[in-house]
Amino acid sequence: MNDVEIPLTVFIVDDEPPARNRLKDLLTDCAEQLPLKLVGEAGNGHEALDKLSEVQVDVVLIDIRMPKMDGIELALHLNKLPKPPAIIFTTAYDVYAIQAFELHAVDYLLKPIRLGRLFEALTRARSALPLPIAKLQELAPEPRKNLAIHERGKIHLLPIEQVLYLRAELKYVTVRTVEREYLIEESLGALEKEFAARFIRIHRNCLVAKDEIVGFEKVVDEKSGDSHWTVNLKQLNEMLPISRRQQFIVKEFG
Template identity: 55%
Template sequence: MSVVCAPPAPPVAVLIVDDEAPARARLRDLLADLAAEMPNQVVAEAENGIVALGVLAALKVDVALVDIRMPRMDGIEFARHLSQVAQPPAVIFVTAYDAYAVQAFELSAVDYLLKPVRPARLLAALRKLARQRPLSAAQLARLPQVARSHLSCHERGRLLLIPVTAIIYLKADLKYVTVRTREREFLVDESLTHLEQEFGDQFIRLHRSVLVARDAIIGFSRSAADDAEAQWQALLRDVAERLPVSRRQWPLVKSLVRRSGG
């Protein structure tokens, strides 16, 4: 009776995400040194979360080694966008955070490596991959939270990133939110209430279903429509739409716009 040996497992496909080239090179060298004990292949590198999300659209990645502090999009925000990725990788954060931040990662059951990364610690983290699932919404909610620099949505099989600074208004539309920029509209699967909580410093509520960027308001006009709820409309930069301002919100909107010099 012949014995059929199982084929060897394919190497772990690794994405290294760090804005510093020397840090990426060190991780690449460490992974090469560990290849005999944990077969792996660095399939791509990225200098920030935006580039990394583009890599995931083109390549299958098993694990991402992700720095925390990076320009344009940091590691935490990158992880939050992974819910929009069809086959998200496991994430191992690489951080120089202090003990308090490390405790937050431990509570979230997310693995982390402290810089400078030690080979034995990296090997242990990689060996946990068989038991590690992609980050859940509950795990992400327990990570240190800061307002995102981008929103994300799926469109015709592609992951699109929308810079928050380019958003003129957000409008609730059944279970989705319409995001309006100067160029076009997007649909995101998010709650307007949660968006208001996250971006309250940048957007103001005009109506129960509309948030508008504070710096997008260029004036007001009286509403011509027979709307008992809205006597005023907000005039916006770069788009022709006029958004209704509810009676309830009008005093606050007027005060905030005057205070900001609008």
């Protein structure tokens, strides 16, 4: 069997049942000329992540505007799967977003979706590379609401409001909540830029949630006699050191 005969596996994500049904009808028509198989659907991003952690697919058709998690954030999380699927966005509006997709060579379908356009997008998806995370983040209208945590072969969504601090260690970033620590493979600098409204840098390797800061304490090293400031957190009995470069935050929050 050659590659052309291998069915393209497709998954649909849209919060509107009529839109999913239309896509299913169009995919049935496309299947007459292009070998493909619809392997599932979801009505929101959380449901999609649960299902796509269990089954590997070639293409995911994602509506951009969805409640709780928009399509771009979902694509960012899917991009961290061991074998990320090709992403085709669908949208009923957002002309500015369409222009951005064209600029970054991200495929999109404008609703109402036409058969010919869908067929064209699916054909290109066979050889499509995963979307660069940096490009997706440029298109995101606002910061993610969740961080994607990979554990035991699954993706778990951790709400960003539960994160107390982020600390870089080697190639990982430790994500600290009240209950425990998680590890993610992301750049601390990129996280600082994306979540600037929520976190402040206290050290070259540490970002702290601004709302968690309840005070500061000066600690003196008994051996050297040197002193440095630490951050006291609301929900965690842990003293985080502040670097000399970042000591201005003591006055800023004081």
